[in-house]
Amino acid sequence: MELKTKLRVKIAENAGFCFGVRRAIDLTEKTAGKERKVYTLGPVIHNPQEVKRLEKKGIKTLKDPKKVKSGSIILRTHGIPCNLHKKLEENKNINVIDAACPFVKRAQNTIKRLSTDIKSKDKTIIVVGEKIHPEVIALVSYGSGKCIIVENIKEAQKFRGRGDLNIVSQTTQTPENFNSIIKVLKKRYKTKVYNTICKATLDRQKAAEKLAKNVDLMIVIGGKNSGNTTRLAQICSEKTKTYHIETACSIKEKWFKNINSVGLTAGASTPDWIIKEIEMRIKEVGAKHYLEFISAADIK
Numbered sequence: 629m630e631l632k633t634k635l636r637v638k639i640a641e642n643a644g645f646c647f648g649v650r651r652a653i654d655l656t657e658k659t660a661g662k663e664r665k666v667y668t669l670g671p672v673i674h675n676p677q678e679v680k681r682l683e684k685k686g687i688k689t690l691k692d693p694k695k696v697k698s699g700s701i702i703l704r705t706h707g708i709p710c711n712l713h714k715k716l717e718e719n720k721n722i723n724v725i726d727a728a729c730p731f732v733k734r735a736q737n738t739i740k741r742l743s744t745d746i747k748s749k750d751k752t753i754i755v756v757g758e759k760i761h762p763e764v765i766a767l768v769s770y771g772s773g774k775c776i777i778v779e780n781i782k783e784a785q786k787f788r789g790r791g792d793l794n795i796v797s798q799t800t801q802t803p804e805n806f807n808s809i810i811k812v813l814k815k816r817y818k819t820k821v822y823n824t825i826c827k828a829t830l831d832r833q834k835a836a837e838k839l840a841k842n843v844d845l846m847i848v849i850g851g852k853n854s855g856n857t858t859r860l861a862q863i864c865s866e867k868t869k870t871y872h873i874e875t876a877c878s879i880k881e882k883w884f885k886n887i888n889s890v891g892l893t894a895g896a897s898t899p900d901w902i903i904k905e906i907e908m909r910i911k912e913v914g915a916k917h918y919l920e921f922i923s924a925a926d927i928k
C-alpha cells in the first residue's frame with residue numbers, strides 16, 4: 629500500500645482511564661498486594677484485557693459470590709444491586725471492598741432518596757439508560773420498585789404512567805439522548821430532572837467529537853462491553869469513518885489508504901498500556917510512510 633501524503637495521527641484529550649476506574653484498579657491491586665484471596669464480583673471494570681492482567685496477579689473474577697467462603701471481594705466501579713451488597717456485608721468471613729465510583733454512588737443515593745422522600749411518594753423515577761447494563765440494574769435496585777428504565781426517544785413516546793416524574797441518568801449516557809427523552813416526557817408530565825451524567829464521560833465525548841470532525845478516520849479503543857466506549861464510537865461514527873477496537877491486532881493496514889489524518893481516543897475503562905500498544909502498531913504501519921503524531925491541543 630502506498631500513502632501519497634503525510635499521515636497525521638492525533639490523540640484526543642481526555643482519552644483513557646477516568647478517576648473512578650483508576651481508583652477501582654488501585655484498590656484492587658493494593659488489596660492483592662496485602663491479601664491472598666482476592667476476588668472481584670464480575671469484571672471490576674469493562675475492559676477484558678485489563679481484567680486478564682489482574683487475573684494474572686491472582687485476582688479472580690467471580691460469577692457467584694456464594695462460592696466464596698473467605699477472603700476479600702471487590703465490588704465493581706458501576707455498582708451492584710443493593711440487596712446483594714447487603715447480603716455480602718452480612719457475611720463476617722468476607723471483607724467487602726466497595727470500588728463503586730463516587731459518581732455512581734451519587735446516582736444510587738439520588739434514586740434512594742427520591743424513592744423514600746415523602747414529597748416524591750406518588751412520583752415515578754425514570755432512569756435513562758440501558759436496561760441490561762449492570763450499572764442500570766444496580767441503580768434500579770435502589771428505587772424500591774418505583775423506577776422505570778427508558779432507553780431512547782421511542783420508549784419515551786410510548787411511556788404511559790401516572791403521577792409526576794423524577795428523571796435520573798445512567799452516568800455514561802450522552803446529554804443528547806438524556807435531553808431528548810426529557811423533552812418528550814415534559815410534554816405530557818410534570819418532571820424534575822437530576823442530571824447524574826458524570827463529567828469524565830462528558831469530557832471524553834466532547835473531545836472525541838471535536839477530534840472526529842477534524843480527521844479522516846477515528847479509532848476508538850476499549851472494551852466492546854464498555855458502555856462509555858461504545859458511545860464514543862457512536863458519537864465519532866456520526867462525524868467520520870470509525871473503528872471500535874479492543875487491541876492492536878485488530879488494526880488493518882488498508883484502513884490508512886487514501887487518508888491524511890487519524891484520530892485516536894479511548895473509553896474511560898481503557899488502560900494506558902493498550903493505548904500505547906495501539907500507538908506503536910500505527911507507528912509500525914505508518915513507518916513505511918510519512919507519519920506524524922500530534923496532540924489534540926494542536927487541532928484547530
Ligand code: SF4
Pocket residue numbers: 646647648649705729730731732799800826827828829856896
Ligand atoms: S465513567 Fe464516570 S461514573 Fe464511570 S467510573 Fe468513570 S468517573 Fe465514575
